[in-house]
Amino acid sequence: MLRLYDSRLSGNAWKVRILLTQLGLPFERVTLDLAKGATADPAFRAKSRFARVPVLELDDGRTIVESAAIMLYLAEGTRFLPDDRFLRAEVTSWLTFEQADLLRALALPRFYRMRGVADQMASRIADFQEGAYPALAKADAWLSGHDWLVDDRYTIADIGLFGYVSMAHQGGYEMERFRSIAAWLARVKAQPGWVPLVEEADA
Ligand SMILES: N[C@@H](CCC(=O)N[C@@H](CS)C(=O)NCC(=O)O)C(=O)O
Numbered sequence: 001m002l003r004l005y006d007s008r009l010s011g012n013a014w015k016v017r018i019l020l021t022q023l024g025l026p027f028e029r030v031t032l033d034l035a036k037g038a039t040a041d042p043a044f045r046a047k048s049r050f051a052r053v054p055v056l057e058l059d060d061g062r063t064i065v066e067s068a069a070i071m072l073y074l075a076e077g078t079r080f081l082p083d084d085r086f087l088r089a090e091v092t093s094w095l096t097f098e099q100a101d102l103l104r105a106l107a108l109p110r111f112y113r114m115r116g117v118a119d120q121m122a123s124r125i126a127d128f129q130e131g132a133y134p135a136l137a138k139a140d141a142w143l144s145g146h147d148w149l150v151d152d153r154y155t156i157a158d159i160g161l162f163g164y165v166s167m168a169h170q171g172g173y174e175m176e177r178f179r180s181i182a183a184w185l186a187r188v189k190a191q192p193g194w195v196p197l198v199e200e201a202d203a
Pocket residue numbers: 007010011012013034037038039040051052053054065066067068099
């Protein structure tokens with residue numbers, strides 16, 4: 001069976017969990033305690049060359065790291081990834097944009113708030129916001145003319161962007177500025193098989 005190494009509040013692992021669930025693929029979940037330094041464990045380091053979750057372990061023991069790589073692997077040949085070469089490049093383009101322009105800028109302010117250190121990190125948060133607000137505006141502009149990011153249908157591009165954008169307000173972002181993003185987030189959440197970050201049994 002597939003095995004997903006994640007952590008309870010990781011948005012990157014959440015993306016993979018949403019996709020696995022929507023694909024109907026059974027998987028075993030191994031939830032690491034990042035606060036206790038679980039990613040430094042040599043056994044985990046042997047599975048994750050970057051010492052981070054998510055990690056997908058295949059039946060044969062090989063592992064895939066990086067949420068975008070995992071999603072591209074899982075989505076191959078499914079409705080979540082177009083066959084057309086150009087459209088696949090479009091999917092990769094959104095996944096790359098999310099990682100380069102949004103991931104840290106959205107995730108770290110949320111993390112600082114969760115840890116109660118947002119006040120000390122105020123100038124860092126302001127720097128993140130300076131970069132992320134224009135990137136969010138670009139996504140909002142695209143979504144003002146499209147229901148979905150690629151090919152007018154739900155793909156892993158949507159799952160990839162959804163993860164941290166849906167939690168940006170937890171890091172202090174004023175997401176009410178982005179009405180098209182808000183409508184798109186609701187569409188993603190309404191997809192069959194969508195799962196919340198923290199499931200009730202786990203809350
Ligand atoms: N680009 C990576 C980022 C993964 C990442 O940042 N993972 C965090 C949790 S969301 C992590 O494992 N951090 C290591 C640690 O806190 O020890 C991806 O998309 O998978």
